[in-house]
Amino acid sequence: MPTIHLPIRQLVEFLLRTGSIDSRFTGFDRANEGARIHRRLQKAAGEGYAAEVFLTAKREMDGIAFALEGRADGIFTDEAGTIVIDEIKTTAIPTEEMQEDMNPCHWAQGMVYGAIYAQQNGLEQLDVRLTYYQIDTDEITRYTRHFTAGELEEFLCGLLRQYVPWAQRQLTWADARSASLQALRFPFPAYRPGQRALAGEIYRACAAGKTEHKGGTRLFCQAPTGIGKTMSALFPALKAIGEGKGVKLFYLTARNTTQAAAEDALQRLHAGVPGLALRSVTLTAKEKACLCKDADGHPSCLPEVCPYAKGYFDRVKDALASLLDGTPQFSRAALEETARQFTVCPFELGLDLSAWCDVVIGDYNYLFDPVVRLHRFFDSAGDWLFLIDEAHNLPDRARAMYSAQFSKSSLTEAKRALGKGKSPLKAALTRADKGFLETRKQTAEQGGTAFLQELPAELLKPLHALQAPLQDWLEQNPDAEAHAQLLDLYFAVQDITRAAERYDEHFVTQLSAYGSDLTLQLLCLDPSAFVDASLACGRAAALFSATLTPPGYYRSVLGCPDARAVALESPFPQEHLGLYCLPGISTRYKDREASIPAVSDALAALAGGKVGNYLAFFPSYAYLRAVWEDFSARYPAIPTLVQESGLDDGARAAFLARFAPDPEQTLLGFGVMGGIFGEGVDLVGDRLIGCAIVGVGLPQVNPRQEILRRYYDEHSGSGFDYAYRYPGMNKVLQAAGRVIRTAEDKGVVLLLDDRFARSEYTRLFPRHWRHLKYLKGTEQLKEELATFW
The missing domain is CATH 3.40.50.300 (P-loop containing nucleotide triphosphate hydrolases)
Structure with missing residues (x-):
């Protein structure tokens, strides 16, 4: 019987999520912020509270076996002796506006965990509790519902029954893909000198996978320009997937030209094998993909402004079905065409489509950047294959991803933009600006530049305090002339405070005084631990370039001290x-x-x-x-x-x-x-x-x-x-x-x-x-x- 591996959260959100995309200004930090609050609440719950309980189960529905897995935030026994499944959620919705049924996905997740736990432990009934944490006021609101094991099992079966057509689509494609990739042949009459050696190295790395290295096999390949590195990397990785050694390939690059080379190589494979069952999607940055920008050219991801954000989740499944029934190569142009047809956001559509694709092409930051990374894939390890093109660029790019900077001038300009009058935001801006002014004077006296080994607490504390009033103002003044400017300030504050949380002995603080301005920079000197952790999310990684000399330098800076490194001879006379x-x-x-x-x-x-x-x-x-x-x-x-x-x-x-x-x-x-x-x-x-x-x-x-x-x-x-x-x-x-x-x-x-x-x-x-x-x-x-x- 064919089996579908299905994360519980993915099942629930795919079927039940409705409504609009509404990024507001909550930024990309919600996942990290939520995780911190989860840990705090779980710790406060006491000894009898089991946190992050990993649950797995198998269910059959219409001839398909589903392997379900997920983590319950908490499981405990209440004073009445009833088992309770606790689902913790953070929210910016004011407490007085909260409703028990405001998000069906939240109840559904807890109910699926409950169905699994009840079945595994022979329970006749249990409770599901939703714990909402209001991030601005620290207030906690809880709702509890009582269920019999039969009710929960019936609910789970109902979800799986809805998902069956999608699962069948997935299984049909997987069979076709496996057959296609097993029959795949190198798309040129012969290998260029060096191509076969490079392809062999990459295939062996993909095949070895986790068996060779706990964080996945790592390979560094230096191959001269013109050898045909793109095809020499893609072809063996796809052959490995066809043999069950990996389930998805991520081709990550530093620039658009190398993304185009990967698209061209895949196009050549399709041309050589008519009907090749191989889906690929190219992810484009939101700023470039967006179809609804504001006057300053920034994406406007608000349902009242953007028709592609409004009702996105109500239409996205139709858009996905249309794409999956059509051509298997999804370029930026293809996504934009479908986005216009179904009135959905092309950027989010690309992300949702990536779950159904075999090859994902995109920038380095989709794996390595702690903010932009594809959390849907990389929050836990998977059977992924990583091809890192032009890898000589990665050390500097990685340092930049984990660093951050903030300038005093952004505080001064924000105060000016608010105009006259008093407000909590203006007071918070003044306090932060005062701290930067004091430090600017001290830095100027020291020659204009100062380096610290530790975090500058006197600057960061008022920036942390600035976030809540800044968020309140943005919520209350969506149409204000200064909204875009203060939104940029909000993201800058988020960026520097996130970097502060990562700060350790691999960082240094730089303070630079220029005229009336002061720039605070938290600089990542050594990104090796972060890169290593990102690569460990996959089965294998091949990092290749024409210039990876000396290999010891790249292995050290990129956190791969034990990786195999090969240098191929030039194939040219x-x-x-x-x-x-x-x-x-x-x-x-x-x-x-x-x-x-x-x-x-x-x-x-x-x-x-x-x-x-x-x-x-x-x-x-x-x-x-x-x-x-x-x-x-x-x-x-x-x-x-x-x-x-x-x-x-x-x-x-x-x-x-x-x-x-x-x-x-x-x-x-x-x-x-x-x-x-x-x-x-x-x-x-x-x-x-x-x-x-x-x-x-x-x-x-x-x-x-x-x-x-x-x-x-x-x-x-x-x-x-x-x-x-x-x-x-x-x-x-x-x-x-x-x-x-x-x-x-x-x-x-x-x-x-x-x-x-x-x-x-x-x-x-x-x-x-x-x-x-x-x-x-x-x-x-x-x-x-x-x-x-």
């Missing part, structure tokens, strides 16, 4: 890459002004080797601009293109469009290492035939980088490497990887800095750089280029 270095140039900060003419001459020699498109990458915009001005003045016959800071998607596309195939004249682009053109850009063939790397890419020396250096000096003795050298060389290797994208590409890479000849840097070079030539000057470079071309 070595003679297709001309690799040269001019070690007579220093691009250190103190030498930059003096180096400008020499760098310009080297770039002119590079661009003069052959007509074509070139890119030169610099460590900063200031250095870029200085060299460009000199180059343009001295070599006006060579057209140039300069990357400006803060380019939007359209400007980025326009910049890349200048790198056209079959150019009739040379173009030299000036870009920044680590920027939007330094990685994730695919200029195939003669759209790019050479690049220059000016400097070793070290991050700018500043107080924050120095704190990071000191932290890792204390923990591993490798502070300079972790804070500067490894991140810098990562930018260098990523930029150099723009040149050779396919087996047919041919091009040159020019390194400009004397440090590229030193052992502490050469040991970080990939193996396919063994033929690097060190040259004495531009004349020898011209000779080598003439020979190469």
Whole structure:
């Protein structure tokens, strides 16, 4: 008999949840806040109160076996000797407005737990109690209902009977998917060199799963650009799922371009196997997916404003059924079309659809960010497979996810926006602002920047106190002109107070005084424990990139000290890459002004080797601009293109469009290492035939980088490497990887800095750089280029 594994909360909410999406300003912290309150109430209940009781049961309905599971908040025996199932809920609804039947899902959850517990313990009757905790007043309201075991069992069976059509849909799809994936074949006539090795490593990691590592198998793969990493990762992971080694695949990326690559790879699999039963959904950030934004461009998730939020839960099942009966690939465009057809929120529709999909494509934050992560999957461990693309980006992204900042100016501006008059909110803002003003004076006296190992309690206490009056004002003034501004303030306060709860020895506090402002930052220096905990939610994780050198650094920073790490050889002919270095140039900060003419001459020699498109990458915009001005003045016959800071998607596309195939004249682009053109850009063939790397890419020396250096000096003795050298060389290797994208590409890479000849840097070079030539000057470079071309 086929079996459906079904969390009890999922069953109840899917069938019984009605009404509208209403995010208000409660933010994303409700789950964490609720968990804290649950623990407090459970502890206060006393010794006879069993908290977080895990319950499992099997039931059969219409030929389908249901494996149910969930956690009852509490089970205890009351004074009359009756067993009571306690369901705890937090609410912002004022106590006087509460009603016993205000949410049928709450009663249903407790009743299902009651049915299971009564059956397992031979009880004829028991009680279900709802405990509501009012978060603003700390008031507790309780409702209790009495049930016979028969009534509870009948209720549970009724729910399962309603769910049967959906379960049957799920089982039919699972059978088709299993057969499809078992028959799946690699969608190309042959593997490229290195592809089979990469696919084999990922398959073995997925197959091993939890048996190898209690937190799931971890694998780091460094594979050269152009090897076809996306397909080499997706294909073996899907084969593993087809063999029952994993139930859902999460393909997580740092940028939209790699999401598109995953979508294209899946499209190719579908094209190669007509009728392939494989559903995938691409999750898009709410800000981009939203169909109803306010005047400032923010999503308006209020039922009285947004028709897609109003009545969402009344229509979403029809929208889901329509999607599930159609095409199996759900892009942003497909979700938007269905959202308009059924008047439902496309962002929430994507999240709800993900439960029915085999592959979920999205940003890193859907797994790693403590606020945005997909709680429906990752609040407990599951048989998930994680593919982490462009994993060299994850250390910095993870640090940012667990850090937070708050500025005094947001308090001052909020007081100004409220105008004249007194109010509890204005008083709370004044108290918080006063604390920041005092600290700003002290920080300014200390030179403008201060670092603390501990939390600044004198700043955080008034911010905690600000939340309740701020929430009250937002509730009472939904149409006020200042609403959007104070809503942003509310989220900023939530962000910094949440970070404070995570704060431990892996963090540092930075205070920065600028003029009349003070910025408080809680900085996560070491995200390894958080990343490890996130990866432990799944069966296996493969983290891959063209640049994961040295592997020990990435394993350490990402909490995977025992992970297997493999580095694959480049599949491309070595003679297709001309690799040269001019070690007579220093691009250190103190030498930059003096180096400008020499760098310009080297770039002119590079661009003069052959007509074509070139890119030169610099460590900063200031250095870029200085060299460009000199180059343009001295070599006006060579057209140039300069990357400006803060380019939007359209400007980025326009910049890349200048790198056209079959150019009739040379173009030299000036870009920044680590920027939007330094990685994730695919200029195939003669759209790019050479690049220059000016400097070793070290991050700018500043107080924050120095704190990071000191932290890792204390923990591993490798502070300079972790804070500067490894991140810098990562930018260098990523930029150099723009040149050779396919087996047919041919091009040159020019390194400009004397440090590229030193052992502490050469040991970080990939193996396919063994033929690097060190040259004495531009004349020898011209000779080598003439020979190469």
